[in-house]
Amino acid sequence: MPTIRLASLLIWFVPPLLTGLWAVLLGQDANWDLRNYHYYNAYAFLTGRGDFDVAPGQVASYYNPLLHIPLYYAINSLPPIVVGFLVGAIQGLNFPLLYLVARRVIHLPTPTWTSVSALAIAALGMTGAGFRSEVGASFGDNFVSILVLASMLIVVTVTVRPTASLGRALAFAGVLVGCAVGLKQPSAIYAVGLCGALLLRDRAFKDNVIAAFVFGCGVLLGMAVTNGFWMWELWQRYGSPLFPYFNQFFQSPWATLGDYRDVRFLPNNLVDALLFPFYFVLAPSRMTEIWFLDFRVPLLYVGLIGLGLTWLWRRAHGVIVTSDERTASAARYILAAIAISFLAWLKMFAIHRYLIGVELLAPLGLWLVFERLWRNWRGVVFSFLMLAMVLLATTRTSLWGRVAFEDDYFGVTIPTVPQPAQSLVLMAGFDPMAYLIPFFPPELRFLRIHSWFTGPSDHPNGFDRLMQSVVKNHDGPVYGLFRSYERGAAEPAFAAYGYAIDDVRCQEMRPHIADENGKPTPEPFLFCLMTPLPAPTSTPP
Secondary structure, three states: OHHHHHHHHHHHHHHHHHHHHHHHHHOEEOOHHHHHHHHHHHHHHHHOOOOOOEOOOHHHHHOOOHHHHHHHHHHHHOOHHHHHHHHHHHHOOHHHHHHHHHHHHOOOOOHHHHHHHHHHHHHHHOOOHHHHHHOOOOOOHHHHHHHHHHHHHHHHHHHHOOOOOHHHHHHHHHHHHHHHHHHOHHHHHHHHHHHHHHOOOOOOHHHHHHHHHHHHHHHHHHHHHHHHHHHHHHHHHHOOOOOOOOHHHHOOOOOOOOOOOOOOOOOOOHHHHHHHHHHHHHOHHHOOOOOEEOOHHHHHHHHHHHHHHHHHHHHHOOOOOOOOHHHHHHHHHHHHHHHHHHHHHHHHOOOHHHHHHHHHHHHHHHHHHHHHHHOOHHHHHHHHHHHHHHHHHHOEEOOOOEEOOOOOOOOOOOOOOOOHHHOEEEEOOOOOOHHHHHHOOOOOEEEEOOOOOOOOOOOOOHHHHHHHHHHHOOOOOEEEEEEHHHHHHHHHHHHHOOEEEEEEEEEEEOOHHHOEOOEOOOOOEEEEEEEEOOOOOOOOO
């Protein structure tokens, strides 16, 4: 008994320790989104700058800041290497949850074989390209996956071991997924998958509908817990609880009419969608900006097709295969949840890193497919061993921007601003730079006059009109902030607001986090005092 307790403790503590060390070895996180909005959004929310600065993080300025508030405090109070370790350690909590889910649905002749197999499944789940690219990074995909796996664990547990409190268990499982959706909206694919799979259980249709309804109510409650405050904030400010997304329905005057979704990676047609799982190895650029190679999703796709054909053949030939009813029901639930989540992902995003939850579960899904194909535990173990060898040998990934650890997380040196309370900063270009704002004097206001979200045009949105009014009525110093390589885009934007760059009064900023491959970047930020352009004169008739 003490040995079992020790093993249970090790499952929870050793993997986080290892992923924490893994994160340290990969280097400090310096990803684009961290520099664009992860750090700034938490700062803006905690200091009440929501109505002061204007869109410094572009569209992402209006994302729920809750997920990144702990990171903000950690960066401000801990050495960068400790921050990296802690982020990686938290992400390591996916391992024990994966192990427990696997432990519920696989049963080999001895407890030792079962435990070792479950450990192997969990370990293989943690080696996917998406997960590896985000170890120690701030995206949050392999953080919200912890809530998704915990939710699945509850549903699988009550399926294998029915309880009188089934309704409460399903509601709580829904709350966990709902919390994940509230923290990061792309997690909605897992709410769809885990809820939809309840409708496909081997139960009476009425019971399945009730179970899905209870789970769905839990999802809504969870969303309210982690995102209700922010949806209300957006509604009060901009007339849309999902601002700026789906503005074709909410029609907020602060944004143009459109859904604002990133549709770059969506399939072009049905044939493209059917072939999409193979792009994980044939054309990874179809779903992400960084290169990777990972066979687990295409292999699971082929395996599920093979399982479906096998089921049809057995049914046609009257072959009856017996198995433990409860375990089989839980296995069907897992496979259905994976498949539905993938289909929701394919329809809504098709962005690789949003699929990390499916990636984590893919080795377990393949084990369950093998069980239903071979019906012999030795064949299953051998097949999985071959699978593990293939995946470990072939899976490759790039990283989302890393720099060497130093004493300061960002390494920002602030330029001189003699009159911050009377000054205004115009930000231009597409490079992420909102993370610089917390280091300036708090009374200095920043306006993102040019970005993916705002910019001089014939059809200005509400923020463009607001910024035009602010600049027009401002009578103090005006500065420009932009990355030097984007000067060609910044100058016309400044000119549209009536200003030109004063090259003599530009100060360079070279943050450590903007280094390239550990070397100082040759493209610094420029913080320049602006010169008013002469007012246009009319030609007399």
